[in-house]
Amino acid sequence: MSEERELTMGAAIREALHSEMERDSTVIVMGEDVVGGAGSKLPDAEDCWGGPFGITGGLAGKFGRNRIRDTPISEAGFIGAAIGAAATGLRPVAALMFVDFFGIPMDQIFNQGAKIRYMFGGKAKVPVVIRAAIGGGINAAAQHSQCLYSVFAHIPGLKVVVPSTPYDAKGLMTAAIRDDDLVFFLEHKRLMGSKGHVPEESYVVPLGEALVRREGDDVTVVAIAKMIDLALSAAEGLEAEGVNVEVIDPRSLSPLDGRTIVDSVEKTGRLVIVDEDTPRCNLATDIAALAADEAFYSLEAPIKRVTPPHTPVPFSPALENAYIPSEDRVVTAIREVMAA
């Protein structure tokens, strides 16, 4: 039964790519090693990678190398080409691999892709999806562990989605591919293996709609990507103390569903934001400002932000564990706002 079917987040994303490529022949997939083994002399090298996380495996056999293309390690070249192709009739899904690599194609992303429509007076569209892995917790150190979504959310012309469940991952990927704007689809490395219910048929999770993952009356916790797990677990623990925590997953950071967040804060009067991105000018700051603007008179305690310190992501597990927000820190923050 479809109701009971469980997939990992990675498999859910693959399923969305597969069904959208089937549905629309202008959808193409491109990136480094998205198939793997290009140019190898070994007979079985074809599809030996399927992307660094295996997400795009099997697509080449079905759709052919014309529509799923291994690129050279050349992010400015192929991200720019994806944008140019999108402006001229294709719907590319380009894999940036680790989001940390965005510095190389950044001009193509923020000066070209994000601005083409506006600069041209609305006479062009850029339906590109850029997939990238985000987040720490796998000891990958400073250049392979960042979140950085606040950088993209800052830029007009870009959209940013960050799923936290396999269900949302499939629905948001489907929506992102069908969307006519440039969408960053960010995949947390430590969520890719997490399992959850995913319907077999195609469906869309609309961009810009937050999800209340847990209802509660005492405090609102907004958490992004992997931080949702900490927030839900903290909420379970605090239940015993009689604290009812509402947990909101924004799912989409640009556009941001501020209404759902503000409505919740007006109900609970307390707000904690858990964000794995570094603290200055991040989403936690943005959401805190939104609540201060729109729900100030409902607040019964100062807004708390739980984030890493303002440092690069460290390598050693001893350091990285101290860096990434922990459930303890979330619990402490909730107790602090409850005590205020």
Place this chain on the structure above:
Amino acid sequence: MEIPKEKLLEIYERMATIRQFEERVREEFAANRIPGFVHLYAGEEAVAVGVCAHLTDEDMITSTHRGHGHCIAKGVDVKSMMAELYGRATGACKGKGGSMHIADLDRGMLGANGIVGGGIPLACGAALSAQVLGKDNVAVSFFGDGGANEGSFHEGLNLAGVWQLPAIFVAENNGWAESTSSDYSVAGADIAGRARAYGMRGEVVDGLDLFDVYEKAGKAIAAARAGEGPTLLECKTYRFYGHHEGDKQGYRSQEEVQEYRKNHCVIKNFRARTTDENVLTDGELDEIEERVAESIESAVAYAADSPWPEPSDVTEDVYVNYKEVL
């Protein structure tokens, strides 16, 4: 001469339009009627026109900060261009782009570009669209000697080489990247030689000779259409004005500029050759000049009479749709 007479007349009209447009933009800018800043293409007309003469509306080009010439060569309407420079609602980009961002996808013009080398990967993408969709269209990227030193040039050419894209890369080497000479900033003997590194054809073109540009671009474009992959053309050319209007040009002598205007003017030389060979007459070409002058005059009048955009338009056209609540 193998170019049909009708084509020669069209080429002359396009070159004359660019020259007169740019001379007029210069006056309008000096009179403070054009906001921002402008980079003029006068002197380089043979490159844009000689290449674009082979293209259809379905072939895409990307351009540079010095993009007015490419727009005109590709058939963008001068009225909408002048209105855009004026910042008016009737402009090609509704006043949102200005001189450095004029685009018209219906004419295959994928945009002037404020970022040096920025259009090169985009042109690869347009060529990729043609390749994936099985069309025989091509994409041309114009950039300067400065652009040839950007990473985007090297990444774009490598990608085009790897995928054998139907792309033509046209380096317009006018000798100066802002105030820095290409002799100083371009390592190696020439830009065209870089083609070899990416497994594509490369050729030096006399960018001050329409016929040389037309012939070599024609071959490169035909090869790309036939599935024979990309070409890099380096067109040696010269700009008559500074990097931007207001550039005092302390890096080159006025004698040098005058020498180019006198002996290497692409329009004068085109006229001399076609009339000497009795293919075209001075009368025909004078008539074109008059017609162009009228079109520029009416473009200026159109721009000046056009309304400013409404302040509320500032938030339009960022996204196709954006559902932000609050």
